[in-house]
Amino acid sequence: MAEKTTYIGTAVVRSDALEKVTGAARYAGDLKFDRMLYVKLLRGKYAHARLVRVDASKARKLPGVKAVVTGTDFPYRMGLYLVDRTPYAVEKVRYYGEPVAGVAAVSPEVAEEALGLIEVEYEELPPVLDLLEAIKPGSPLVHPELHEYEHVPAIFPVPHTNISNHFKIRKGDVEKGFAEADLIVEDTYYVPHIQHSPLEPHAAVALYDREGKLTIWASSQSPFAMRKILSQSLRWPMNRIRVIGPYVGGGFGGKAGLNVEATLVPLAMKAVGHPVKLVCTREEEFRDTFVRQGMWCRLKTGVKRNGRITAQEFEMYWDGGAYTEYGVNVTRAAGYSSAGVYDIPNMKTDSYCVYTNKPVGGPLRGFGHGENHWAIEQHMDQIAHRLGMDPVEFRMINLQREGSTNATGQVLHNVGIGKCLEEAARLIGWTKVTGPGKIEPGVKKVRAKGIACMTKAPAMPNDAASTAIVKLNDDGTVVLNISAQELGQGAFTVLSQICAEELGVRYEDIRIYPVDTDHGAYEWQTVASRITYSCGRAVMEAARDAKRQLCDHASRYFGVPAGDVDVADGRVFVKGDPSRRVPVATLALGATLPDFSGYGGPIVGRGKFIPEGIVAMDAETGQSPKPVANWTYGAQAVEIELDLELGKIEVKKVAAVYDAGRVINPVTAAAQVEGGVVQGLSIGLFEEMKFDERGRLLNPSYVDYKIATAAEIPEMLVSFVEVPQEDGPYGARGIGEHVMVPTPPAIANALFHAAGVRVKRLPMTSESVRWALKQE
Amino acid sequence: MLHNIRVRVNGEWVEACVPSHRRLLDFLREDLDLIGAKEGCGGGECGACTVLVNGEPINSCLVLAVEADGAEVLTVEGLGDAKDLDPVQEAFVQNSALQCGYCIPGMVMSAKALLIRNPNPTRDEVVEAISGNLCRCTGYARIVDAIMQAAQAADAAGPAPAGRAAGHAPAAEVSRAGGE
């Protein structure tokens, strides 16, 4: 069992709490500078059209307008995994709302007036709106130039088609597996486009100074990745680009990579010396920043009468939208996790990312797993039902366990899913169920339970690394220099806890400052639920390094061997001799020895981390002994009440259990789960981006894109299992995304138990449930 | 068209000249640098811009600055600072009732308004008071807990709290286990 700790596993108060409850916390949109200009973007009016003429000459003449740019002024392609996207449309618009031109002016009013003066002539092209039509030969192409685009090696575009990535799993022999099966169950499932909808819309300020240096302040999960993408695309050295990241008002993946910030760069370069600021409207946030891709899939599973799964075939088609620079990797991640939490000997998976003339698909909390688990977890219940087995019992038979292999053939160890499932079932009060309950005539409301599992690994390149620097101030307080972003998940709190634990100082004495790529320690991105795990390890190492230096100073100061001193609670002391102790401050800048000579010097500890031993998956089979850094497992059970007449589902209770490896802060961890559960509930019941036949988004506002309000919250029972992650700090692994993945399928499974119907298309609105009930 | 207005903001009278189309939200954020109130939608749907006008919570994105002429406006900045938190703010801190924080100034103001009007709200009344404040991060449960606690703190003489109604586990249960 873990050794005694001071801060690990402790519910310290969030380090950002005071700033946030007093309104002092600053977000990108709160920034204001002298000479600042306001940016508005002119957005395309067609889903797919050729730009025949873009004439901004009148706008340029409007008093107060300082810069106007169009696509041809800045035709650089950018992208994290596939370089397919320009900040402004060049030659063509590929989704309704794509930026066509940008204006920077002395006031937002003038900027908007200028937009009205820009003349655009379009030649409409046939829009590619139907995912399954888009993959047919002869479909119009969204990117005829796909074969020319640069991409990372892990991506497999199919030239001269709309398929920007085709990911494959070939494991065992599926034909043989299906031949061995007593029962084969096949079904299709669909998830629509949804939006992250953080409460803070994207906001950024960019300044291009006379020296030729670009500084961007952005609401971003990825300051370093943003710098990298810009540097690669513009062929600028990185030291000409600086990204500063204040607090982020919610990200959920939507603020990963490079987003609207890119549109500011050419404006800033034209308005030299003027910071140019863009704050997205809610409409722009919904339509013109990343969205979660829609996905249609077919899932076929063979199973023995005794409940053992023999084979699985899984085809997923992702509605990637107009640019899939980031979305291609979602497709990949959902492919390699396509076994879910199950041990399936024979597998064939094909996951296709498909271009359409829809908003740009990107990462959203769960990164493909909310989508594939929507199918997998309902499918498992369907099979259990067909076999006459209880869904928990059926899952138990097939769960991954010590020595199992997953879709990639990786042999698994320390698998916590069994414990999670057991605990979730216990918390909800699960009793054996083999099918829908009987509904007595006249009954208008029924209650039922459902359960679902999940697993996910961080989807990241193998060089996704973290660094940390621990600097001691003269007074013994500490600057923890890391570049993880505080998105609300509690990163600053947990990383401070780790630092305090290792260094022996008080948690309150540690400060983390906003990310600044010029001064900050390197961090890949705050995505993939990887910060506690990866940055946590870097902080651990940096704090240990600092402590070693402190103990070295102390050893000279006290004249004892370094092994005889220790640091705790902000004091450095000789072990076993409480009288010989000094505050950290005494030794922070070096030790003053008895003869008044100095020793050591200011303490700076450094640490770094990169997940080791990750092996690229085989291009044809997707097989790898270790394809990812780690897997986090979890299970959720729900209890719903269904109004049979209205079709309305009310989620009454949710039990959520995750294997966090080690819980660093029980309150922020539980809070993370609660937030995820409610987001999952919201996606399950309400959320869908709706488009008309011309590809226009019909609901770019909270009026018609509903998210859960306080009136929807269920009773939540949160619990953790701790099966340590070998290379995680204190055994910890990430849970941030995982917590919203199983909620929708768990609700769907409860719906089946309530009334014997399935809604295989998200969301489970009252209307869709009502129709399902009527068909029954 | 310009208007001379006098507004009492966080206890101090402010005189300003504003154009007709200036929203109260912009007046606070841009002219007075009170950035606590946030814009989350600009359409009355999210509540991030909630401030109190004459003691009642309103969406400052849907009020013109000129309409606030003569009014008393309270923003989160007028509530308390780090040294002297309002009991509502204190309860949010203690309950970890915040994540990204963007909705929080609006939430805190809605909570404050509720407790001014109704010092002993039921859980349902708390839910109603904040259902016009969207939060994408927290799942709301801790925010409701915090407001209930603030009410109890302010009403220490009143009856003992009736325990946590449908809500959530305060901190999670943890079971340590070896792998399978």
Next chain:
Amino acid sequence: MLLPFDYVRARSREEAVDLALRAGADGKFLAGGTDLLVRMHDRQLRPQMVIDLKGVSGLQGVSCCDGEGLVIGAATPLNRLIRDEAVRSKYGLLAEAAHTVGSLQIRNRASLGGNISNASPAADTAPALLLYEAEIVTWGASGRREIPVGEFFKGPGATALAEGEFVSQIRLPVLKERSYGVYLKLGRTSAVDLAIASVAALALEGGEVRIALGAVAPTPIRVKEAEAILRSRKDEGAIREAAAAARRRAAPISDIRASKEYRLEMTEVLAARAIEQALAGLAAGGR
């Protein structure tokens, strides 16, 4: 951000009418602004002049004249209405319906006059006003008019108001009998949503049951056919028949919130429930 316009605070009814007539199509009345400013923010509307009615005399507050029912100033915010003792005790259905509008913040601004002048088919206070047989008092170029609420709504976004005319008061006639009203609104989320369908039912001591529907026709509508069925019988079968009659009267559209078919079905479900609950409420003592 809003785009520039001129704001004028009218001090009298005459001034309001005068300003509105002069501005013509470029002018808009402002009460709580929870609808107007949203449309301006979304760039659906761009009036050049916004005429604030909140300072016009007689437009604020609830007054109760003995034996005369209730007079509500058109610019009265819904929360004031909801908290008003006279409204709660005698016209509970209106308080209940108003309570379902938007959020607390919205109701602190949103006015009753604005709610009906909007003429949204889903305006939540409209079914209650229909059942209380309210009179809409207006002021315009030709002076004062009283329009029965049933004649006020002309279609989505269209009212009986003439150019330059505004609603000054809503008069609720006296209700001598005890009554009990129920307003059922089906939204997508449980709070802060527009109705997919809504039904108001008002059971009166004398045996009458009044029924009105929201969001399922071009205007809010009262369903006399359903009421007739319940005049003599109030058993389960009659309730079912009345609900079916309500469904027959409904003429909804399919939109982003729901399909026409779902709205039709929900009209029937909600109507049956509302009638049942109203009768039960009356039996339990009413208001």
